[in-house]
Amino acid sequence: MTNKQPGNRLDPATVIRTALELLDEKGLEVLSTRAVADRLGVRINTVQWHVKTKARMLELMADALVGEISLTGLPAGPGERTRELVRRYRHALLAHRDGAALVVGTFAAEPHTLAFAEALVDALLRCGMDDREAAWTAWTVIYFTLGLTQEEQAADQRPLGAVLASAVSTRSHPALVRVAGHLAPTSFDERFEFGMAKILDGR
Known part of the structure; x- marks a missing residue:
């Protein structure tokens, strides 16, 4: 099963979401842009078009993780x-x-x-x-x-x-x-x- 989109049209959000899924399944040590490309069923340069490098992909993943934190409903004090x-x-x-x-x-x-x-x-x-x-x-x-x-x-x-x-x-x-x-x-x-x-x- 892959997250490949019709016509191979990907976006950064799909790449990062797939990378987080791989992180949860296999851990940080084995995570790579190639692994994400394989999961999506696309060439590695297609993934790198959106995230450039593994380091950049990790930055965007970290930001997406923090983005899961709700900033609403916080205590008043x-x-x-x-x-x-x-x-x-x-x-x-x-x-x-x-x-x-x-x-x-x-x-x-x-x-x-x-x-x-x-x-x-x-x-x-x-x-x-x-x-x-x-x-x-x-x-x-x-x-x-x-x-x-x-x-x-x-x-x-x-x-x-x-x-x-x-x-x-x-x-x-x-x-x-x-x-x-x-x-x-x-x-x-x-x-x-x-x-x-x-x-x-x-x-």
């Missing part, structure tokens, strides 16, 4: 609005296989990404932060969310708690052994809320 935006960002990343790794590897100054960034920074400014604090807090909470989500999406292959348990002992690393139980794959929701609170409330 700026503090809770900030938290809800970041929660929705994490959920969008988790909705796609390797979603965090996809976004980490790009710098998508594209419409959806800019709209989300605008909403987040505006909420932080309305919390009473000055310009620099709002900008740097936005970066901090995004970096934290990306990093934790990337770990979460890799946890099935290599849980951090299990890695620590096999690599340390009470003699060599007593502190790490002591806390290893708090790094289980089931703790990501709590760790996310804890970290977000530390960033946003620890001014």
